[in-house]
Amino acid sequence: xxxxxxxSDGVYQSDSQSASDRAARSSIFSVPSPIKWLFNxxxxxxxxxxxxxxxxxxxxDQNALYIFTTQHGxxxxxxxxxxxxxxxxAYLKFCHIEHTTVVSNNHASPSGALPFLLPSVxxxxxxxxxxxxxxxxxxxxxxxxxxxxxAYDLRYDAYLSLIDHRIRRAWLYTxxxxxxxxxxxxxLYVDPSSTNPLVRxxxxxxxxxxxxxxxxxHSVVIDAELIYQQAxxxxxxxxxxxGNSEWxxxxxxxxxxxxxxxxxxxxxxxxxLGNGWAEVRMxxxxxxxxxxxxxxxxILDMYF
Amino acid sequence: MVLELHIWGPAFGLPSIDPECTATVAYLKHxxxxxxxxxxxxxxxxxxxxxxxxxxxxxxxxxAGFHTITRYLRQQLYRDIDARLSxxxxxxxxxxxxxxxxSALPLLSLSLYTSFQNYYHITRPAFTSILxxxxxxxxxxxxxxxxxxxxxxFGFSGLDIDDVHESTLAGGNTSISGSYESAKAVAGIPTGNxxxxxxxxLPLGFNKSIKKILNxxxxxxxxxxxxxxxxxxxxxxxxxxxxxxxxxDGAKGPSSLDCLAFGYLSLMLYPDFPQAWLREGFxxxxxxxxxxxxxxxxxxxxxxxxxxVMALQHSTSPESHNLNLPWHPRVPEHPIGVxxxxxxxxxxxxxxxxxxxRPSIIxxxxxxxxxxxxxxxxxxxxxxxxxxxxxxxxxxxxxxSISYLSLNRDPRSEDDYVFFSNTEAARRNRAQSFGEAGxxxxxxxxxxRVNSGLVGDQGRExxxxxxxxxxxxxxEVREKPGL
Numbered sequence: 183x184x185x186x187x188x189x190s191d192g193v194y195q196s197d198s199q200s201a202s203d204r205a206a207r208s209s210i211f212s213v214p215s216p217i218k219w220l221f222n223x224x225x226x227x228x229x230x231x232x233x234x235x236x237x238x239x240x241x242x243d244q245n246a247l248y249i250f251t252t253q254h255g256x257x258x259x260x261x262x263x264x265x266x267x268x269x270x271x272a273y274l275k276f277c278h279i280e281h282t283t284v285v286s287n288n289h290a291s292p293s294g295a296l297p298f299l300l301p302s303v304x305x306x307x308x309x310x311x312x313x314x315x316x317x318x319x320x321x322x323x324x325x326x327x328x329x330x331x332x333a334y335d336l337r338y339d340a341y342l343s344l345i346d347h348r349i350r351r352a353w354l355y356t357x358x359x360x361x362x363x364x365x366x367x368x369x370l371y372v373d374p375s376s377t378n379p380l381v382r383x384x385x386x387x388x389x390x391x392x393x394x395x396x397x398x399x400h401s402v403v404i405d406a407e408l409i410y411q412q413a414x415x416x417x418x419x420x421x422x423x424x425g426n427s428e429w430x431x432x433x434x435x436x437x438x439x440x441x442x443x444x445x446x447x448x449x450x451x452x453x454x455l456g457n458g459w460a461e462v463r464m465x466x467x468x469x470x471x472x473x474x475x476x477x478x479x480x481i482l483d484m485y486f
Numbered sequence: 487m488v489l490e491l492h493i494w495g496p497a498f499g500l501p502s503i504d505p506e507c508t509a510t511v512a513y514l515k516h517x518x519x520x521x522x523x524x525x526x527x528x529x530x531x532x533x534x535x536x537x538x539x540x541x542x543x544x545x546x547x548x549x550a551g552f553h554t555i556t557r558y559l560r561q562q563l564y565r566d567i568d569a570r571l572s573x574x575x576x577x578x579x580x581x582x583x584x585x586x587x588x589s590a591l592p593l594l595s596l597s598l599y600t601s602f603q604n605y606y607h608i609t610r611p612a613f614t615s616i617l618x619x620x621x622x623x624x625x626x627x628x629x630x631x632x633x634x635x636x637x638x639x640f641g642f643s644g645l646d647i648d649d650v651h652e653s654t655l656a657g658g659n660t661s662i663s664g665s666y667e668s669a670k671a672v673a674g675i676p677t678g679n680x681x682x683x684x685x686x687x688l689p690l691g692f693n694k695s696i697k698k699i700l701n702x703x704x705x706x707x708x709x710x711x712x713x714x715x716x717x718x719x720x721x722x723x724x725x726x727x728x729x730x731x732x733x734x735d736g737a738k739g740p741s742s743l744d745c746l747a748f749g750y751l752s753l754m755l756y757p758d759f760p761q762a763w764l765r766e767g768f769x770x771x772x773x774x775x776x777x778x779x780x781x782x783x784x785x786x787x788x789x790x791x792x793x794x795v796m797a798l799q800h801s802t803s804p805e806s807h808n809l810n811l812p813w814h815p816r817v818p819e820h821p822i823g824v825x826x827x828x829x830x831x832x833x834x835x836x837x838x839x840x841x842x843x844r845p846s847i848i849x850x851x852x853x854x855x856x857x858x859x860x861x862x863x864x865x866x867x868x869x870x871x872x873x874x875x876x877x878x879x880x881x882x883x884x885x886x887s888i889s890y891l892s893l894n895r896d897p898r899s900e901d902d903y904v905f906f907s908n909t910e911a912a913r914r915n916r917a918q919s920f921g922e923a924g925x926x927x928x929x930x931x932x933x934x935r936v937n938s939g940l941v942g943d944q945g946r947e948x949x950x951x952x953x954x955x956x957x958x959x960x961x962e963v964r965e966k967p968g969l
Contacts, residue, residue: 336721339721340581340584343581343584343588343589344584346587348584399636400636401536401538402537402538402632403534403536408554416577416580416581416584418580419578419580419581422577423574424577
């Protein structure tokens with residue numbers, strides 16, 4: 183009994199030196215002594231950060247464009263198989279900006295959509311801030327001397343809307359809602375994401391329904407005939423505005439508009455895309471327009 | 487061989503409440519002689535192959551949509567008002583019509599449907615005067631849902647506002663433009679138009695920085711709306727220049743692009759909305775406004791009086807009316823047809839059945855080479871497919887609505903079926919768990935009570951809007967995370 187008292191007294195004295203500490207102990211915010219003892223005997227250790235995986239690019243002295251592509255294609259700088267990635271990839275090439283391409287997917291992007299660019303940084307400075315595609319044009323204008331001037335043309339926006347709406351809708355339809363889904367989307371987008379068949383099924387279903395929702399935004403029903411007709415009209419109009427000049431709107435060098443149309447014409451004319459086109463109607467429509475095919479071949483030869 | 491053009495009925499002094507319908511009317515008036523076509527204000531788009539008006543009936547073939555109709559007239563009847571255009575002008579016409587419909591449609595959707603004040607005070611009453619009683623429960627809410635889906639990605643939470651609705655009922659005037667103007671006045675910025683002097687409703691402190699004020703959601707929304715309006719109108723204004731039409735000048739006459747532009751721009755200019763941001767944005771383009779006024783006289787023959795057109799339905803001799811367009815009365819519906827319409831609209835509004843009721847993909851028929859010349863003969867299903875199918879649909883809809891109503895009976899809140907008061911209690915009503923269908927059912931339930939003489943004050947309150955039995959269907963209660 184006495185020993186016990188002494189022992190508790192000793193603990194008491196060693197634990198708290200002054201009267202003010204004793205007062206603090208009684209407040210409800212203080213740590214109860216058994217828990218404090220437990221934490222003292224089990225010290226908290228902070229482990230060092232893990233090593234970065236080996237596949238992470240160590241060199242950041244080069245601009246890295248994160249796009250949908252294959253591992254093999256990334257090392258060779260092949261054109262992306264995604265139109266919006268290919269548009270910016272081609273634009274960077276037009277502006278002579280050196281960059282490497284990196285295999286990626288939408289989950290990696292800060293904006294939720296590819297492409298994005300991780301600019302190169304000089305040694306000793308902070309980490310690079312990723313540039314999403316919506317700000318890429320401004321970034322290019324700020325960071326390079328040989329920027330391609332975008333001369334204002336009254337009709338620029340109107341013709342760009344043909345690409346962004348009519349041709350994009352036809353692209354979405356022909357890629358996701360026809361048999362091309364199994365020969366192109368599945369090997370390029372679905373299979374690399376996972377090896378689990380259930381996950382693959384879920385991703386495939388998600389992609390298809392997303393495309394369907396997007397197309398249903400503009401009409402109550404998805405009328406394939408109408409979509410193809412409108413895309414064909416758009417291509418006729420685009421070919422007519424290209425005329426006999428080499429680049430759109432009479433420019434001396436290809437610009438963003440050329441990149442935008444190239445992104446679709448190249449992929450539609452690429453017979454080796456995925457496992458090949460199963461539904462070739464849209465490709466056939468593009469092939470009918472000789473000057474657009476020539477435009478695409480010229481870009482492919484000069485820049486890729 | 488007379489062509490029948492079926493459209494949504496007239497509104498705001500225009501031939502139709504829908505931009506593409508107005509555009510199609512203008513196109514047909516310009517390209518066909520008066521005796522070769524008739525115009526019908528219809529309300530049941532299920533006859534149309536794409537389930538939307540405008541729809542053209544020619545020799546039992548239905549063709550739907552502005553672009554498809556102009557194409558059909560060009561290829562089958564050799565009527566083309568764009569024939570005089572050069573190939574470059576044709577290309578421009580295609581490009582600008584795409585730009586126009588993709589920039590103007592979201593604006594009109596926001597202005598006519600998404601904005602609750604505008605929808606509540608202007609758009610829905612306009613529909614009431616052109617639709618039969620039963621279509622009022624399904625058509626305007628369904629169109630509003632579509633419009634909200636189209637405009638969802640803008641994230642204008644400040645527009646689709648039940649809060650504004652409530653504060654309006656409480657007597658405050660807090661439209662976006664009103665509070666915007668008053669905020670500018672408070673901040674010492676000269677307001678754009680002196681005529682728009684709305685009461686100062688914002689209790690602003692003097693030490694609030696202007697940046698703080700302008701960062702508030704309603705002003706941020708207003709800035710974005712103005713930017714969108716400019717994005718839509720500036721290219722057209724530039725294209726118009728000093729010409730008399732968008733593409734051509736003088737004696738060449740209008741083109742199909744003029745018809746389409748009139749369809750969209752007129753709906754921005756003529757309706758008198760409480761939230762008038764679209765029209766205020768339009769005021770910056772006086773040249774374009776003159777053009778729209780001129781086009782109304784030239785393309786559709788001036789003002790369309792809604793009452794005169796709707797009076798046709800009840801008169802026997804269509805020639806006795808003095809109308810600018812070849813309006814004809816609609817063929818009266820068979821009662822079974824009406825019942826089936828009601829039944830299908832109930833079924834398509836229910837969460838589960840709607841999925842099966844609307845097959846939405848029409849696959850293309852890939853005919854190798856020159857496949858585009860082959861116009862598909864659309865033979866839509868007749869409204870009375872087989873008596874068996876009709877009866878079973880009606881029965882199914884009736885059973886499901888009865889079961890819904892019995893499920894939803896709540897002795898405490900009988901009155902919540904009328905949503906005029908839009909109170910918190912009404913918001914939490916179990917009808918909402920059924921989404922759009924819930925609102926629809928609730929309205930139908932109320933209509934049943936009205937018909938069976940059980941109504942109290944609510945019945946009289948319904949008569950307040952425009953004489954026709956309008957039931958306020960509040961479908962705006964779900965919090966949309968995306969908005």
